[in-house]
Amino acid sequence: MAGAPSIGDILMLSQTAWKVGRAFTSGRKGAPAEFQEVESEANGLSKALTLLGEILLADDSILARADAKSREGVVTILHSCEQTLEDLESFVDQYKIIKRTETNGGYTVERNWSELVLSNYKRMKWTTEGGDIQALRNMLQMHTSTINLTMQALQSGSLSRLEETIMPMAQKVDDVHNRLNGDLGDKIEDVHRVVMAVVNGTPIVRPRVESVQDAPSVEIAQGQRQSVGLLEAKCGDVGGYNVIFWAALCFVHTAAYVWIGRVQGSLGRLGDIAVRTSARVRPEGDESPTLSDPILPPPAIAPDPDPEIGTTHALLAQSFGLEPVTQEQSFNTSLEQSLGLELAKITTAQQEIFEASLFRNSATLCDLRGTLVEYTQPISAKGDDAPSAEFEMVKAASKCRICVVRKVDSKSEGGVGVLRTTTSIWVFSEDHTIRLQQKLADNNEELVPFSSYFQPSKVSLTVPATLRFHAPTFGAKPDHVAKTSRVNYVFADVRSATLFQSVLFGRQLIGIYKTEKTLRIHEGLKGALAFQEQLCAMENLRLWQDEQSGGVLAMIHFCGSLAAALGTGYMTFYLNSSKQPVRAKDEGGKTVRLKGLNVVVVDPRQLQRRDSGGKQKPGNRITGARVEFAGEDEKRHFLALLNKVQEKMIVLPELH
Structure with a gap:
């Protein structure tokens, strides 16, 4: 996320946070309580990132007017969040297994946590900085609080407040990922103390309303560690709207942060952004990140024109590829452009309804x-x-x-x-x-x-x-x-x-190695003098791990003419079969000789002969191959993985 933060990158980061959260409780009934807590924190971070993206979509002028250090600070905060999520996503991909289950009608493929993780998750290191699962949860909370305070500073429209908020947090957040300096827990606490100082020294962003009636007061107990639910403060009737302003007050250890959730009505750009997806439908229990949550229907009598909302409509029109309108046209005679904006709303809502129906059950x-x-x-x-x-x-x-x-x-x-x-x-x-x-x-x-x-x-x-x-x-x-x-x-x-x-094949892809060519070799003196037939040319040698049998399957695509003649596309063999052990010899350079293969080669024309009796001659099996890799590094990595796989040989079924 180099340079100025991109709205698209922020929303993709929100999607990543949501996906990671969902991954923690796949197979929800058996998920540990700590996994559910991590999912909750990841979902909160996802929503905070989504809302930040909405605010920048509505108006990014304050960020454009800010000095270079403030912009770099925002990038630092987002980059830290990105690094944590990418590391966590990589961890999830590494330890979630592809489980293939045979059924009467075929087979099913599922992604679940490995038994190694489920039995040792309390002792495992969940962050690249060496933190346990509680430290991971604290890091996600830390990112949520810094993102929310960044959002509030941008909403305020004050350059001085943006600088006072961003700079202290960016300095501390940047140090969190430094593995050589200090304890991770202490670094997170430092960030929380900075967040608390910012919250205590900076008032909550208020709507453009002179007076707010009947707003409940909230007392924050010192040291409170639990999250408080949504608080709704009903305000007076402003410009024809019954304004609802709610905020989620979240507490991270001793640090409180405020999440401005929605402002409906004539409360400026954020309220206008929320209007555009008012028609959306979500299935019950769905916590996927979206651009906004459902809001109240519009009033029967439209409010007076608002220049700020007019500006937001122009920004939205540009983002959807529509012709931007001027402030004077926003609520008057520009019917075609209003319909164009409504069409964009319908398109977004229809897409969400479509996905909700698809992902149900x-x-x-x-x-x-x-x-x-x-x-x-x-x-x-x-x-x-x-x-x-x-x-x-x-x-x-x-x-x-x-x-x-x-x-x-x-x-x-x-x-x-x-x-x-x-x-x-x-x-x-x-x-x-x-x-x-x-x-x-x-x-x-x-x-x-x-x-x-x-x-x-x-x-x-x-x-x-x-x-x-x-x-x-x-x-x-x-x-x-x-x-x-x-x-x-x-x-x-x-x-x-x-x-x-991995998902399509139902096995975990654990290695991909580029090869320039693969030649068939024969055993004995006769084989040494025989013509070395080329089996493969410039293909990937892929290694798959079958979680059910424990076998590691090697697979490489035959060259086109040979595949057509044999009626099969791939040469496949197990690397860790005790019945048919594969031996590898490094011949120097980029070449490896493989012996002990048992790859059946069947000419489709033989299957039609009555005298074949279904028996295969020795010449119809590939027993050895010389593989030339694309580089010495490719060869070295393949041999290292082969040695590791063959540390434990197991009984595996024959391949057909």
Whole structure:
């Protein structure tokens, strides 16, 4: 998050906090109480980040007018939060296992905490600074308090207050991640003391109202450590609105911070921002981060024009790609532009309703950020309906979310209700125009994603598929349906691509190594003189761990002509099978010789011969291979992991 803070980055950070919180209580019934507390803190941080993004969307002029040190301080606070969440997300990805369970209709894939974590979570180090799970919770609380105070300082419109608030916090927050200097708990306490000093020395931001009637007073007990619920203060009738102003007063150890939640009515920019998603619907119990929560309906009589709200409407219009309006036009004769803003509201609300319906009675196996989704389509001449051998790539979405969702639906078959589970890949574009579904086969066939050699963040599915581009209303007839044989998913980072592959294949991807070529070798003198057939060229050697059997599976894609001749796409073998131990020899340079393989090679034409009797000749098995890696580092890392895996050999079933 270098440079000025981006609203998009802040909202993505909010999404990360929410995802991490959800991950802590997957399998909620058996989750420890500490995990539920971490989830609660992560959700609070997610909401604070969302609200900060809203405020900057409404008006970022104060940040633009601030001096360089104040802007750097805001970036430091956000970067510290980002670092904590990224480290925690990496920890979650490392210790959450992909569990594959066989069922009557196929298999299911779930992500759960490993037994190692569940039995040792109190003794484990949950932060890169060496803190336990309580320290992790305190860090999340610390970030929430600093984000909320940053939000209040920006709302105040005062440059001096922004500097007085940001600078002391930024100095202390920046020191939290320094592992070589001091105790983590002491550093967090230092930040809390600074937060307390800021709160005591800075009044709460108040709405643009001269007098507030019947506002309840709140006494803060010294040293109070618990969180207080939402406090509503009903104010007088202002400009035709019944104003409701509520704040969440949260206490972190001895530090109190104030979270300004919503201001409805003519209370300036924040209230106007809240109006734009008033039509949204959320399923009960859903705590996912959104741009705003439901608010009261608008008054029957519109208020007088407000220049501040007019400015906010212009900012919102620009953010949605609409023509900005002037302050004089905001509440008068600009009907078309008002309808345009309302259309933007409806689009956001419809998207949230769609997702609420989709995620109901479902499990989200992964929710990742993508940069491109594309698929192949045949190129046919005009007027020619015959299939073409030439294909072109068609872009489906650019900046988007890519989710794998397993949904349970109840259907009636013969008058009897039947529960049916379907797994689909969903793509949601950031501009809410694309809702793409690729339904995965629900049979016993394994889906092996293809990883790109030249672009590690790209994953391809090379199976016949039907892509459905859904309408804004869930369950309605799709706007467009396309049939394809290849879909490319490009992710924002390699880690997301790795998790996506693990979820689809039902096994944990623990290693990816680039190879330049793989040659088949034969044993004995005859084998030494035999022609070394090339099996693979410029492919990724991937290692998968099967949590159920404990086996580590090596897989590399055959070259195109050989794959077509053999009728199979991958050469696969176990690395830790006691029945068929694999031996590796470093031949120097970038080359490793593998012996002890037992890869069945079947020519499809042999299956049609009556005299074959289903027996395989020795020559139809690959027993050895020479692998040339892309670099010596790749080879060294592969051999290190192989030695670690083979420390414990186990009995594994034969691969077919």
